[in-house]
Amino acid sequence: MNTVQVHPSVYRIATPYEGNGVVFLYLLKGDQVALIDTGSASSPFAVLPSALAEIGMALSDVDVILNTHGHLDHAGGNAATKKASNAKIFMHPVDVPLSQNVQTEIEFHTASLRALDFPQSFIKARGEYISITAGSEKAPVDATLADGDTLDLGKGIKLSVVHTPGHTPGHVCFFWESEGVLLTGDAIQGQGSRPGGYPYYFDAPTYRRSLAAMEQLNPQVVCMGHAYGGGGYISDPTKVGDDANAILRESMRVADAMHQAVSTALNQKPGATRREIALAALAELVYDLPQWRLRETQMPGSAGPTLFTHIEAAIAGSYPA
Numbered sequence: 001m002n003t004v005q006v007h008p009s010v011y012r013i014a015t016p017y018e019g020n021g022v023v024f025l026y027l028l029k030g031d032q033v034a035l036i037d038t039g040s041a042s043s044p045f046a047v048l049p050s051a052l053a054e055i056g057m058a059l060s061d062v063d064v065i066l067n068t069h070g071h072l073d074h075a076g077g078n079a080a081t082k083k084a085s086n087a088k089i090f091m092h093p094v095d096v097p098l099s100q101n102v103q104t105e106i107e108f109h110t111a112s113l114r115a116l117d118f119p120q121s122f123i124k125a126r127g128e129y130i131s132i133t134a135g136s137e138k139a140p141v142d143a144t145l146a147d148g149d150t151l152d153l154g155k156g157i158k159l160s161v162v163h164t165p166g167h168t169p170g171h172v173c174f175f176w177e178s179e180g181v182l183l184t185g186d187a188i189q190g191q192g193s194r195p196g197g198y199p200y201y202f203d204a205p206t207y208r209r210s211l212a213a214m215e216q217l218n219p220q221v222v223c224m225g226h227a228y229g230g231g232g233y234i235s236d237p238t239k240v241g242d243d244a245n246a247i248l249r250e251s252m253r254v255a256d257a258m259h260q261a262v263s264t265a266l267n268q269k270p271g272a273t274r275r276e277i278a279l280a281a282l283a284e285l286v287y288d289l290p291q292w293r294l295r296e297t298q299m300p301g302s303a304g305p306t307l308f309t310h311i312e313a314a315i316a317g318s319y320p321a
Helices: 048-053 078-085 093-100 102-115 120-134 204-217 242-268 274-285 303-316
Strands: 003-007 010-017 021-029 033-036 064-066 088-091 150-154 157-163 172-176 181-185 221-224 238-240
Touching: 003 221, 010 048, 021 221, 033 150, 064 078, 064 150, 088 093, 093 102, 102 120, 102 303, 157 204, 181 204, 204 242, 204 303, 221 242, 238 242, 242 274, 242 303, 274 303
Parallel strands: 033 064, 064 088, 181 221
Antiparallel strands: 003 010, 010 021, 021 033, 150 157, 157 172, 172 181, 221 238
16 A cells, blocks of 8 residues: 555655655645645656555546655656646746756755765766656646745645745745644655665755744644654654654754754864864764764765755854854
8 A cells, every 4th residue: 555544635645766765745635636746757657546546546636736845756757747637736936947957956966965075986876866766857837836825725725835945945845724734845854764864955054944933833744755753753754743743843953963063073173174074073973863874975875965054054153043
């Protein structure tokens, strides 16, 4: 079973993709059927038809595609899904370039890796993986989203758009306020989507502010794009009640711990390179966060961009107090 009902009107779809990843999409059934994200380029062929058939539906039933952001594992399936359904695609305008051009996305993911002196072989392999997962066929975005927009799907489903930058600059969440349901994509990351792998975001100050803003919404159901966990919590992508607030608090704790470790390393190692600062921070973080380091990079799998943005924020003094 790939499809799980997490609310009377919301279904979660587990969508494996290249590289042993799993992204979770969400289907909302109002008078209009909305699909939150579309997975990688292969998802509409390999996973979605059978997943939707489990609940008596097909891709042709989808009316709107609501992208939380433009990354390959969340918007890579846009073109094929639109072709099968003629659904309208919605996305924040800042992330549209990521979804439309593979080279733009490769640069987004790898610029910080070069700044941290990652091996060229690793950077090349990362670019090749992005090309495969994102796919070459692109679908234009039909409508853009802005913070505060309301999307009325009918049958009482009214979604508020909440701009939550950090993972990407145009990342958004969708909040069904009357039910307390917050669909978060990759805006909430806990300790990361894989044990010891670390969270993955590109702007530490805005990520931390977005977490604080989501906490103020007091969601009762948090529907995440990956099985983000940590801190002893079961890595289920849907958090309910106290667990919904707990994953937000854990995400803030992790971000603050990373920033403190980076700031300490900067103070103790004046003149050090960014790579040296990142490795020194990891040496301190081993007491706060589990680490599974890759031999080739000497860092946890997702840690590079995240450590880099904390270094830049510490130098600029831009991280929220």
